[in-house]
Amino acid sequence: MGEPSQLAVIxxxxxxxxxxxxxxxxxxxxxxxxxxxxxxxxxxxxxxTLDWAYPPFILASTxxxxxxxVSVFFTFYGLNLVRKDVGDLxxxxxxxxxxxxxxxxxxxxxxxxxxxxxxxxxxxxPGFENMATTLMKQTISNNGVASIDELRSACQEGDVKFxxxxxxxxxxxxxxxxxxxxMDFAGAATFLPVxxxxxxxxxx
Amino acid sequence: xxxxKELDARGLNCPLPILRTKKALTDMQSGQVLKVISTDxxxxxxxxxxxxxxxxxxxxxxxKNKEFEFFVKRK
Numbered sequence: 001m002g003e004p005s006q007l008a009v010i011x012x013x014x015x016x017x018x019x020x021x022x023x024x025x026x027x028x029x030x031x032x033x034x035x036x037x038x039x040x041x042x043x044x045x046x047x048x049t050l051d052w053a054y055p056p057f058i059l060a061s062t063x064x065x066x067x068x069x070v071s072v073f074f075t076f077y078g079l080n081l082v083r084k085d086v087g088d089l090x091x092x093x094x095x096x097x098x099x100x101x102x103x104x105x106x107x108x109x110x111x112x113x114x115x116x117x118x119x120x121x122x123x124x125x126p127g128f129e130n131m132a133t134t135l136m137k138q139t140i141s142n143n144g145v146a147s148i149d150e151l152r153s154a155c156q157e158g159d160v161k162f163x164x165x166x167x168x169x170x171x172x173x174x175x176x177x178x179x180x181x182x183m184d185f186a187g188a189a190t191f192l193p194v195x196x197x198x199x200x201x202x203x204x
Numbered sequence: 205x206x207x208x209k210e211l212d213a214r215g216l217n218c219p220l221p222i223l224r225t226k227k228a229l230t231d232m233q234s235g236q237v238l239k240v241i242s243t244d245x246x247x248x249x250x251x252x253x254x255x256x257x258x259x260x261x262x263x264x265x266x267x268k269n270k271e272f273e274f275f276v277k278r279k
Contacts, residue, residue, distance in 0.1 A: 062219040065226040066257040144215040144244075146223075154223045 040069040042198035044191075048080030050091040050136060050148070051099070056081065056204050057151035063200075064158030071198070072155075073191045075165035078204075079172065082162055082179050086148050090133045094122045104138040156182060163191060205264065205275050207239040208232065214243045214271065221247040222254050225276065229260055232278045237263065240274040247272055 041063040045056040056078075060070045074082050080089060093099045101115040122128050141147070146154075155162070163184045169176070176185065195201045211228045213221040221242045228238055240251065248265060251274050255262035263275040 058219055061223055065219070065222050066254060144217045144220070146216075146220050150220075157227075 037199075038067070038069055039063075039200070040198040041071075042191075042195040042201040043070075043072045044195070044201075044203045045072055045074050045078035045081060046076045046204065048077030048089070050089040050133060052204065053081050053086075053089055053148045054151075057148060057155060058146075059202065060160045061151050061154040061158060064155060064160050068199075070155075070158070071161040071163060071191075071194050073163045073165065073186075073195075075168050079164060079168055079174065079179075081148070081152075082164060082183060084178065084180055086152060089148060090129055091136050092129045093117070093132045094119055094129070101132070101135075102139070104135055104142050152180075156180075205239075206237060207275060208236040210239045210241070212241055213247070214241055216242070217244050218246050218250065222250050225251065225254065226258075229276065229278050234278055236278050238276045238278065240276065242272045242274070243270070245272070247274075251276070 041059065043056050043060060045052075047053075056072055060072050064070045080086075091099070093101055101117065102113065103111055103115070105111070137147075161184065162180075162182065163186050164179060166185045166187055169185065176183070209228060209232060211224055213224055216224070221240065221244055225238065225240055228240075232238060240247075242251075244250075248267075251265060252262060254260070255276060259279045261277040261279065263277055264273075266273050
């Protein structure tokens, strides 16, 4: 009669002790695991204009400089960003009210003018987009900001994984040769697990 | 402060100071010190974050004549 009740008492003591120390221990252990993990960044890049090229490449190159594992999945117009000649990226002010239109040359008072040109005028001048792109590129280089080419090279040197969406490649009639060397070609089912494991996942 | 290599990042904006710093450090040996000069105000916080994340110690961070001077020790 003595033994079962002794076991019950011991059991109860053990259970209570565990309840006391377990929460703190679990939290300690979880924090240890969390701190030891290498942060990772997954980016899904879907746009192909000059302004949208900057966010994925800046974030990817900077994260890689900080020692993170980085993967970028290029799909739809994002494929433009990984073509061999990336000097061709353009920007359009048409219907883009967020874009400042300031001249990158001339005296300071001139540079400060925001030329709000109506859409209907922009649409009827041939070569308007090319001009806007040239002015934007000039503004970028005036301010010591990296070119897309440089950012992309920094990514590749930093072992950022570039993956192109095979479906979009087929859809737009591209071939693997159109893209920079070192590209992987895969689909959503391959990239989603990478995104799931990442610390930060961004849709750009 | 003594340093083994100097990186002139004047006129460069985010994220170039960090990217160039990382590249410069990669070619250096453990314990060596890199001096970085930048004109980008954002680089002050960026270099501190870079040091914290990568384990390369930021020995000092000072502003001198509108320029920012950093000393980073390669881990």
